[in-house]
Amino acid sequence: LATADKARLEEIFEPLHAADLADMLEQVDQRERREILLLARDVFDGEILSELDESLREEAIEFLPDDVVSEAVRELETDDVVDLVEDLDEPQQEAILDALEDADRVAVEQALAWPEESAGRLMQREIVAAPEHWNVGQTIDFLRNQDELPEQFYHVIMVDPRLKPTGYVTLGKLLGAAREIPLTELCEDTFRPIRVTQPEEDVAYAFNQYHLISAPVVDEDDRLVGVITIDDAMVVLDEEHEEDILRLAGVGEATSLSDRxxxxxxxxxxxxxxxxxxxxxxxxxxxxxxxxxxxxxxxxxxxxxxxxxxxxxxxxxxxxxxxxxxxxxxxxxxxxxxxxxxxxxxxxxxxxxxxxxxxxxxxxxxxxxxxxxxxxxxxxxxxxxxxxxxxxxxxxxxxxxxxxxxxxxxxxxxxxxxxxxxxxxxxxxxxx
Amino acid sequence: LATADKARLEEIFEPLHAADLADMLEQVDQRERREILLLARDVFDGEILSELDESLREEAIEFLPDDVVSEAVRELETDDVVDLVEDLDEPQQEAILDALEDADRVAVEQALAWPEESAGRLMQREIVAAPEHWNVGQTIDFLRNQDELPEQFYHVIMVDPRLKPTGYVTLGKLLGAAREIPLTELCEDTFRPIRVTQPEEDVAYAFNQYHLISAPVVDEDDRLVGVITIDDAMVVLDEEHEEDILRLAGVGEATSLSDRxxxxxxxxxxxxxxxxxxxxxxxxxxxxxxxxxxxxxxxxxxxxxxxxxxxxxxxxxxxxxxxxxxxxxxxxxxxxxxxxxxxxxxxxxxxxxxxxxxxxxxxxxxxxxxxxxxxxxxxxxxxxxxxxxxxxxxxxxxxxxxxxxxxxxxxxxxxxxxxxxxxxxxxxxxxx
Structure with a gap:
């Protein structure tokens, strides 16, 4: 490996998914990991950082030059940044927040203000909402005119004038219906708003029990503040299970094969x-x-x-x-x-x-x-x-x-x- | 409870989610359960049957009049029927299959022909696919003209003339893009087809590892035969974890509090x-x-x-x-x-x-x-x-x-x- 040259390493890494790259980094020892990180610096991105085990993540952030880390973090969605920084030490956290653009920085800091392991930490703040009196055509035109839509969204959330969510429509229904049909006619009965302070473990339970795909998150005044999607809930469910298995066996909390x-x-x-x-x-x-x-x-x-x-x-x-x-x-x-x-x-x-x-x-x-x-x-x-x-x-x-x-x-x-x-x-x- | 009258019971049950109703049925004892099933027969539907623990499901199917069971099953999507009948005894399975419409019956029997715990058992056969050379407008018009779209779909799968999936587009991208944009421009890089014979545990691993929302399922000739969505993968992940926890503790396979x-x-x-x-x-x-x-x-x-x-x-x-x-x-x-x-x-x-x-x-x-x-x-x-x-x-x-x-x-x-x-x-x- 020491003799492998940069170009060859990048050629191998390019087609791999970030999750597989992170797994690979977890399986080699520290010396090899550092060599790879240095050689393949250009392939290294925020997603790989997100996928790494917590202890290796801290190691990588400490080891890599600041500008590589900053650039990697800037590519991430804000909810991934929250997930990334919430367990870091104060100075590392500061350094990463400083690297963000102002708007993103504020979003991350607001999320960090919610209690640990609450819905507020889990949700994404990019919301796709529409007034409840709109019809299909108005909604689609509105979506087409957005500069940027969130990477992940599965419902258009209907809100009243006070921004209280009153229902949601799946994108499938929206695409299949004629333009003049009002949203209220397509409304799903699985609609279940989640309170922003609810523990994430209850959120995962609700997704699993009621087969939710996404759920709006509301604050104390019932106003829409974010959305949680099933992939986030699946990660929490996975973590909760892992925690239970390890706790039952008397192995402390977070543990991984790459811990020292x-x-x-x-x-x-x-x-x-x-x-x-x-x-x-x-x-x-x-x-x-x-x-x-x-x-x-x-x-x-x-x-x-x-x-x-x-x-x-x-x-x-x-x-x-x-x-x-x-x-x-x-x-x-x-x-x-x-x-x-x-x-x-x-x-x-x-x-x-x-x-x-x-x-x-x-x-x-x-x-x-x-x-x-x-x-x-x-x-x-x-x-x-x-x-x-x-x-x-x-x-x-x-x-x-x-x-x-x-x-x-x-x-x-x-x-x-x-x-x-x-x-x-x-x-x-x-x-x- | 014995004195509660039918109308009152139905009033209580009506607003509850099928999963909660099933949980409630699991928590009372057999005598109470039978009384409730008899009294609230009209509220009883296929979804409640799907949500019940395996042992209680068999009990309910045996206990309830055939026409109630038949009607309940006819409401379900075919992948839920597969999940429902695959663990039943031969005669119970036959009875339920007989209650289905011909087309559904064939679909269920085809699914049951795949190995147990394979992607083929897990997938839904209702697919939303489009030729890879279409643009956004053509695709949306096609969707609007469908009589019925599947309850759950998150991507339009692009296929070549041989029905081989070549990529997919999220519904969000489809809704946000102008009509003349070709599908190939909106294609997601998370695209990962799953082979129909793959064990469901590998499917759950892939969804978790690569953060998939849905994945096309292909047969040995790489032809599109179905779709697996994240909610099904989540159920498998949940079951696999449960199984691991119980096996590690030396408690056999399927176990629940309602087993005798x-x-x-x-x-x-x-x-x-x-x-x-x-x-x-x-x-x-x-x-x-x-x-x-x-x-x-x-x-x-x-x-x-x-x-x-x-x-x-x-x-x-x-x-x-x-x-x-x-x-x-x-x-x-x-x-x-x-x-x-x-x-x-x-x-x-x-x-x-x-x-x-x-x-x-x-x-x-x-x-x-x-x-x-x-x-x-x-x-x-x-x-x-x-x-x-x-x-x-x-x-x-x-x-x-x-x-x-x-x-x-x-x-x-x-x-x-x-x-x-x-x-x-x-x-x-x-x-x-």
């Missing part, structure tokens, strides 16, 4: 630390039964099975519950039914595995009573696992804590403690 | 059974050290900590790897770097927790050597966890097994076995 070792270590440490506390709590339970174990070492061999089965059953139940909360399928109206269901599922699988492990324990150590202890502990722990798997995430959600983030630790604590306690306690009582 | 207890128990059993085998393997390792534990019961108290920390570190690494594989961020070109990174992260966190647990073990049991054993075992297991967390999913992917489905069991087996073996083995060697 030290950063990755730091994001993973806290969850491992929480798990250590959980594990120590479980050990304290075991410590209560040291005398029992000393008399009967087979207990030490079998006890991890009970705890592990409980942990897994709990993870199953909590994952389903966390997803159901996220998709608003689990509400107060069906909570009791779901709790009953999880308890019954825990009982059913508990009985199945009690049978299996009862026989295994009996045959392995030749003691029917050991099998019985294992079986009873298994039923108890799987029922508790089901209950904890639903009650913990629901309680966390009620307390305003993200259930995806913290449920795992709590549920595992419960199943470890109950598992060891039930198994060793019963053993002490029934075997000795 | 027996079904839920059955879907969760296999993974718990795999986990049982894992746990028994770990127990077999412990059994090798029964004599060591009998001499020194503190080992039984501390050993779950090492295994549990390894399991969690492994889950973190494997989740990141599984996601990176799904988003195509992890490829053969950066595999070695990622392996090195995971090993270093494991080493760094291993050393951190070795320090913590070394001190805890020393203080708790008053034996510095016990602390040392705990510390060394922790480093070993966290490094192995990082390695297994990346190597297991990558190997499964290479073997054609979904890494989200099976990685967890393998990684936990490795970390349990290594954790117990390292800790108890070192203890037997250093302490006795």
């Amino acid at each position: 070792v030290i950063e990755t270590t730091k994001t993973r440490f806290p969850w491992l630390f929480v798990n250590l506390i959980t594990a120590i709590l479980a050990s304290l339970v075991i410590a209560q039964f040291e005398a029992t174990i000393a008399q009967f070492v087979a207990l030490a061999v079998l006890m991890p099975i009970v705890a592990s089965m409980g942990g897994n059953a709990g993870t199953q139940a909590l994952t389903v519950a966390v997803r159901a909360l996220a998709t608003k399928d689990l509400t107060s109206s069906n909570l009791w039914r779901v709790i009953k269901r999880e308890t019954l599922v825990g009982l059913a699988n508990g009985l199945a595995f009690a049978l299996i492990m009862g026989v295994v324990g009996w045959i392995w150590f030749g003691q029917p009573m050991l099998g019985a202890v294992l079986a009873i502990a298994m039923v108890v722990n799987l029922v508790i696992a089901g209950l904890a798997g639903i009650l913990v995430p629901v309680s966390l959600e009620k307390l305003g804590v993200d259930p995806a983030l913290a449920s795992g630790a709590f549920v595992t604590t419960v199943t470890d403690v109950v598992g060891f306690f039930a198994f060793l306690g019963l053993a002490g009582w029934m075997l000795l | 207890v027996i079904e839920t128990t059955k879907t969760r059993f296999p993974w718990l059974f795999v986990n049982l085998i894992t746990a028994i393997l770990a127990s077999l390792v412990i059994a090798q050290f029964e004599a060591t534990i009998a001499q020194f019961v503190a080992l039984a108290v501390l050993m779950p900590i090492v295994a549990s920390m390894g399991g969690n570190a492994g889950t973190q690494a494997l989740t990141v790897a599984v996601r990176a594989l799904a988003t195509k961020d992890l490829t053969s070109s950066n595999l070695w770097r990622v392996i090195k990174r995971e090993t270093l992260v494991g080493l760094a966190n291993g050393l951190a927790f070795a320090l913590i647990m070394g001190v805890v073990g020393w203080i708790w049991f008053g034996q510095p050597m016990l602390g040392a054993v705990l510390a060394i075992a922790m480093v070993v297991n966290l490094v192995i966890a990082g390695l297994a967390g990346i190597l297991v999913p990558v190997s499964l992917e290479k073997l054609g097994v979904d890494p989200a489905l099976a990685s967890g069991a393998f990684v936990t087996t490795v970390t349990d076995v290594v954790g117990f073996f390292a800790f108890l083995g070192l203890a037997g060697w250093m302490l006795l």
